[in-house]
Amino acid sequence: MTRAYDLAIVGGGIHGAGVAQRAAAAGYHVLLLEKSALAAGTSSRSSKLIHGGLRYLETGQLRLVRESLHERTALLRLAPELVRLERFHIPVYADTRRRPWVLASGLALYAGLAGFARGASFGIVPRLAWDGLDGLATQGLERVFWYHDGQTDDAALTRAVMASAQRLGAELAMPATFIGAELWDDGAIVQYMAQGAQVECRARVLVNAAGPWAAQVARAVSPAIAVPDVELVQGTHLVLDAPPPARGIYYVESPRDGRAIFVMPWRDATMIGTTEVRFRGEPDRVAPSTGETHYLRGVLRRYFPRVATATSRAFAGLRVLPGGEGHAFHRSRETMYAVDRESAPRVVSIYGGKLTTFRAAAAVVLARAAHALPARAARADVDRLPLPPA
Numbered sequence: 001m002t003r004a005y006d007l008a009i010v011g012g013g014i015h016g017a018g019v020a021q022r023a024a025a026a027g028y029h030v031l032l033l034e035k036s037a038l039a040a041g042t043s044s045r046s047s048k049l050i051h052g053g054l055r056y057l058e059t060g061q062l063r064l065v066r067e068s069l070h071e072r073t074a075l076l077r078l079a080p081e082l083v084r085l086e087r088f089h090i091p092v093y094a095d096t097r098r099r100p101w102v103l104a105s106g107l108a109l110y111a112g113l114a115g116f117a118r119g120a121s122f123g124i125v126p127r128l129a130w131d132g133l134d135g136l137a138t139q140g141l142e143r144v145f146w147y148h149d150g151q152t153d154d155a156a157l158t159r160a161v162m163a164s165a166q167r168l169g170a171e172l173a174m175p176a177t178f179i180g181a182e183l184w185d186d187g188a189i190v191q192y193m194a195q196g197a198q199v200e201c202r203a204r205v206l207v208n209a210a211g212p213w214a215a216q217v218a219r220a221v222s223p224a225i226a227v228p229d230v231e232l233v234q235g236t237h238l239v240l241d242a243p244p245p246a247r248g249i250y251y252v253e254s255p256r257d258g259r260a261i262f263v264m265p266w267r268d269a270t271m272i273g274t275t276e277v278r279f280r281g282e283p284d285r286v287a288p289s290t291g292e293t294h295y296l297r298g299v300l301r302r303y304f305p306r307v308a309t310a311t312s313r314a315f316a317g318l319r320v321l322p323g324g325e326g327h328a329f330h331r332s333r334e335t336m337y338a339v340d341r342e343s344a345p346r347v348v349s350i351y352g353g354k355l356t357t358f359r360a361a362a363a364v365v366l367a368r369a370a371h372a373l374p375a376r377a378a379r380a381d382v383d384r385l386p387l388p389p390a
Ligand SMILES: Cc1cc2nc3c(=O)[nH]c(=O)nc-3n(C[C@H](O)[C@H](O)[C@H](O)COP(=O)(O)OP(=O)(O)OC[C@H]3O[C@@H](n4cnc5c(N)ncnc54)[C@H](O)[C@@H]3O)c2cc1C
Pocket: 010, 011, 012, 013, 014, 015, 016, 033, 034, 035, 036, 037, 038, 039, 040, 041, 042, 043, 044, 045, 046, 047, 048, 049, 050, 051, 176, 177, 178, 179, 209, 210, 211, 212, 213, 217, 233, 234, 235, 236, 274, 317, 318, 319, 350, 352, 353, 354, 355, 356, 357
């Protein structure tokens, strides 16, 4: 017999897990399909920051920054073992493009947008303490600002959210590869491969949370649904065989193009990232390039000349950004949503977004899907559900 669900979700990244958790908490019958492993895609290859995104102030994305800071506060409360505040440092040199007054105004606005939440303060590191900053180059150094933001283990957070969804009754099929869906007036017939066999189920709403594969998933729906103009942009991180910076995270400016780059502790190593390079291939094949590794090593040498840059490993992930002209760095980072029809949608797709804002994205998806879903008795309130490590 064909099994029937309220929602079938494609993708076990942070967005799929977030929607599964919120939907199961609202009492819906949920199935999540993941083709390889939880967080196998972008959700294990991010910069691992739960942050408002200080640099998004430059492009005027105030709504996104406010929402992200709000989500940071929520995650610090709900997942204290997985998300913690770290001290960030922003060094300003004679040749740094973002001048001290720009940074001071940005930090004041950032603190204001965070309200009086934990971690909203910022300040200046006294000159006498510069020598204690993990070997940061001091020649030409004029000022060092500090502030706080969150750091996490992105894959562990995704697993924790999915475990919470499963405790609330969501089903996980893994490995299970979505291959197509046929839309009917009251929902979708979803086809997927699991254990070498083709399986079919019915769902009132299909949630496409396939990250960089979302356009592929949308194209496998019939009759055809619209696919927005999006672009994949690759981001690489290097994890170096060097002890982690003891004082926290450094937010530096690439001398080559002015892009903001993070140098941060990651487990017992130093991690640096990221890059932004347009990607045109098959998402499964994303891999760090030599050009990206050189670029990141160059940034590290400029600011931490004593850190050995022999790479122990590198990893790359894909952002989904709105298509358009100009450098990806300046493109909007807002989550994009698409539905096959406004009233009673049968497909809700998520494009792009942030690890930090997954809860807010899940709330939007459920609000859109709600018109097509039956009334169910809620099981829990996700704003009060702790997220212990899975
Ligand atoms: C370099 C980089 C750095 C970033 N840094 C940060 C950061 O510091 N902070 C932050 O908030 N955000 C950050 N982001 C953004 C954030 O990582 C992503 O928005 C988020 O991880 C996307 O999650 P997702 O669930 O949409 O996609 P994914 O994590 O990619 O999940 C999609 C899943 O779908 C599965 N899938 C695909 N096709 C199928 C199919 N046919 N059947 C079944 N399953 C399928 C895949 O296996 C995958 O697991 C960064 C992004 C990048 C690229």
